[in-house]
Every structure is written in C-alpha cells, then in structure tokens.
Amino acid sequence: VPDLSLRESVRKGDPDAVREIVEATRVFSAAEVETAVDLVREALRSGASSGYRFLFAERGERGLGYTCYGAIPATAASFDLYWIAVRPEAQQHGIGHLLLSCTEERVAGLGGQRIYIETSYRKEYARTREFYARAGYTLEATLGDFYAPGDHKCVYVKVLDLK
Amino acid sequence: VPDLSLRESVRKGDPDAVREIVEATRVFSAAEVETAVDLVREALRSGASSGYRFLFAERGERGLGYTCYGAIPATAASFDLYWIAVRPEAQQHGIGHLLLSCTEERVAGLGGQRIYIETSYRKEYARTREFYARAGYTLEATLGDFYAPGDHKCVYVKVLDLK
Numbered sequence: 001v002p003d004l005s006l007r008e009s010v011r012k013g014d015p016d017a018v019r020e021i022v023e024a025t026r027v028f029s030a031a032e033v034e035t036a037v038d039l040v041r042e043a044l045r046s047g048a049s050s051g052y053r054f055l056f057a058e059r060g061e062r063g064l065g066y067t068c069y070g071a072i073p074a075t076a077a078s079f080d081l082y083w084i085a086v087r088p089e090a091q092q093h094g095i096g097h098l099l100l101s102c103t104e105e106r107v108a109g110l111g112g113q114r115i116y117i118e119t120s121y122r123k124e125y126a127r128t129r130e131f132y133a134r135a136g137y138t139l140e141a142t143l144g145d146f147y148a149p150g151d152h153k154c155v156y157v158k159v160l161d162l163k
Numbered sequence: 164v165p166d167l168s169l170r171e172s173v174r175k176g177d178p179d180a181v182r183e184i185v186e187a188t189r190v191f192s193a194a195e196v197e198t199a200v201d202l203v204r205e206a207l208r209s210g211a212s213s214g215y216r217f218l219f220a221e222r223g224e225r226g227l228g229y230t231c232y233g234a235i236p237a238t239a240a241s242f243d244l245y246w247i248a249v250r251p252e253a254q255q256h257g258i259g260h261l262l263l264s265c266t267e268e269r270v271a272g273l274g275g276q277r278i279y280i281e282t283s284y285r286k287e288y289a290r291t292r293e294f295y296a297r298a299g300y301t302l303e304a305t306l307g308d309f310y311a312p313g314d315h316k317c318v319y320v321k322v323l324d325l326k
Contacts, residue, residue: 032237074195076311114308141304143318145277148239155306 004064004095006102007056014056015040017063024087027124036083039068052082055103057095064090067103069115077113084117100135108160115160121152132156167227167258169265170219177219178203180226187250190287199246202231215245218266220258227253230266232278240276247280263298271323278323284315295319 015037022028022036042050051070056063065086072078081103086096107115117132119125121142133139137156146153178200185191185199205213214233219226228249235241244266249259270278280295282288284305296302300319309316 029237035236072309073198074192075309076314078309116306116309140306141318143279143303143320146235146238146241146279151239155304157306 003059004098005058006098007058008054008106010040010043010054012044014044014054014063017056018066021063021065021085021087022083025085026088027085036068036085039082053106055099055106057086057090057099063087065095065099067099069103069107071110071112072116077111079107079110079112079115081115081117096131097135104158104160113160115158117156119154119156120147121154122147129154129156166222167261168221169261170221171217171269173203173206173217175207177207177217177226180219181229184226184228184248184250185246188248189251190248199231199248202245216269218262218269220249220262226250228258228262230262232266232270234273234275235279240274242270242273242275242278244278244280259294260298267321267323276323278321280319282317282319283310284317292317292319 018040019033019037022033028036039050039052040054043052043054051073052068053070055067055069057065066083067081068083069079069081072080081100084096084099084103086099104115115137117137119128119132121129129139133156135158137158139154140157141155143153143155145151181203182196182200185196191199202213202215203217206215206217214236215231216233218230218232220228229246230244231246232242232244235243244263247259247262247266249262267278278300280300282291282295284292292302296319298321300321302317303320304318306316306318308314
C-alpha cells in the first residue's frame with residue numbers, strides 16, 4: 001500500500017475515524033461500535049493512564065485501520081489486544097498483519113511478554129481466527145456458550161520473543 | 164451469625180467499608196485494593212449503568228463481607244463475579260457461601276445464566292479455589308503464566324439452574 005503511515009498519538013478526530021472504520025467492517029453491533037469509540041475518547045481524555053493505546057494506519061488523512069491494546073491490570077507482562085479493524089476496501093493488502101506485528105513490537109517495547117486476543121467461535125469469525133493463527137497466535141482456551149448459547153469465547157495468546 | 168443482614172443498595176460509606184474488608188483479608192495488593200474501592204465509587208456515581216452491582220453482609224453498621232458482580236458486556240446472559248471478600252474474623256461462619264448463593268439468586272433474577280470467576284492458580288489461593296469448587300463452580304480454562312511466570316489464571320464457571 002503506497003503512502004501508508006502509522007501513528008500512535010491519539011488525535012481529536014480519531015473517535016470519528018474509529019467509528020467509520022469499525023462500522024465499515026459490518027462485523028460489530030451498534031453497542032460494540034460505541035464501546036470502540038468510547039475507548040478512543042477515554043484515551044483522548046486520560047492519555048496513557050486510560051490503559052488504552054492505539055496504532056493507526058493511514059493514507060494521508062484517511063484512517064484505513066487501527067489496533068487498540070493495553071497492559072492487563074494486575075499482571076506482570078500480559079497485554080490485551082482489544083480491537084483490530086481494517087476497512088473492507090483496504091483489506092487483503094497486509095495492513096492487518098502490519099498493524100498486528102507493529103503492535104507486537106510496541107508491546108515488547110513496553111515490557112509485554114504475552115498478548116491475548118478474545119474472539120468468538122462463530123463461523124462468521126472463522127477468517128478472523130485464521131488471521132490470528134497465521135500471525136502466530138495459539139488458541140489457549142475456549143469458554144463454552146460465553147457470548148450466548150452456542151457462541152463460545154476463544155482466547156488466543158502469543159508469547160513474544162525476547163530479543 | 165446472629166443479626167446478619169444483606170443489602171444491595173450502595174451507600175456513601177461503602178468505599179471505606181470495602182477498603183477495610185479487602186485490606187483485612189491481606190490477600191490483595193495495594194493496587195488491587197484501589198481497584199476494589201474504585202468499583203464502589205463508580206457504582207455510587209453511576210448506579211446500575213456502571214455495570215457493577217454489590218451485595219453487602221453486615222452486622223449492624225459493620226460490613227463483614229461483600230460481593231461485586233455484573234453482566235459481561237456483549238454477552239447474552241453471562242455475569243462476572245469481580246470480587247468476593249469476607250473479613251478474616253468473620254470467616255468460617257458460612258458468610259462467604261451465603262454471599263455467593265444470594266449473589267447467584269440475584270444474577271438469575273437479572274436473567275443471568277452463567278457466572279464466571281477468575282482467580283490465580285498460586286497455592287495462596289488454594290483455599291479460595293476449593294471454596295468455589297464446593298459451591299459448584301467448575302474450572303473451565305487455565306491461562307498459563309497469565310499473571311506472571313508460573314502464576315496462571317483459572318477461569319471458573321457455574322451454569323445457573325433455570326427454574
């Protein structure tokens with residue numbers, strides 16, 4: 001993708017940008033979209049003390065995708081990847097992989113040793129789960145019927161290489 | 164325990180009461196104590212919309228123990244038990260079991276079907292884990308080294324009877 005840039009600082013326009021990206025994926029419910037936007041607002045208000053960090057992939061002013069991640073409280077070196085989303089028209093260009101691997105680098109830079117990702121076992125998320133598996137994440141646990149009857153939660157983890 | 168009463172509403176003095184109870188157990192770190200107190204403050208500020216509900220066990224004005232629980236966002240009927248604590252001098256009188264079973268009744272009344280409890284696999288928590296097992300909770304998943312190297316996270320679940 002030409003002219004792609006990555007940015008960590010959170011700006012005033014990012015709640016709207018995140019709303020656009022997350023809605024465009026058509027994967028998330030209205031409530032989930034609000035949650036995603038709230039995390040950006042929280043980071044704008046409280047900075048790093050919010051516990052939420054971001055990485056945005058942009059072409060010019062246009063947000064193509066982003067990750068939201070943070071240290072898990074009361075753990076020594078575990079991080080959660082709360083969100084990863086890429087606009088549909090920008091998918092299949094490796095932007096998701098780039099965002100994920102750059103997020104891992106930043107987590108390692110912050111002293112993180114493990115990254116957790118939670119997702120659904122539903123078939124609509126099969127591509128998402130394959131994406132995590134290809135990126136080196138292991139399915140460590142499944143919580144049956146967690147989200148709803150028949151809708152299990154999968155917990156993926158990747159142990160980061162210590163360099 | 165004579166004169167024991169249960170209360171759901173959150174009052175102005177509860178942040179201090181929770182701090183006292185949680186500190187008295189000597190199980191939690193300073194940061195964990197602050198988290199426990201913050202949840203009460205959040206419930207005082209925002210009520211049920213905070214997502215945190217409480218059940219206090221008291222003798223007169225004195226708080227002996229409490230639970231903090233709530234619906235897990237984006238799930239149909241799953242609840243988390245965030246905290247359960249009983250003052251050491253009030254333990255071994257069934258107050259923990261009473262708090263837990265009354266919390267389960269309230270969760271069922273709110274439409275909850277599953278209650279999750281997360282705890283550590285460390286040996287300091289062996290009694291806590293036995294307490295959950297006796298109360299009908301099943302160890303559904305273990306996340307290795309989640310809290311720290313050698314300190315795994317255990318996820319317990321109880322599926323509530325539909326009456």
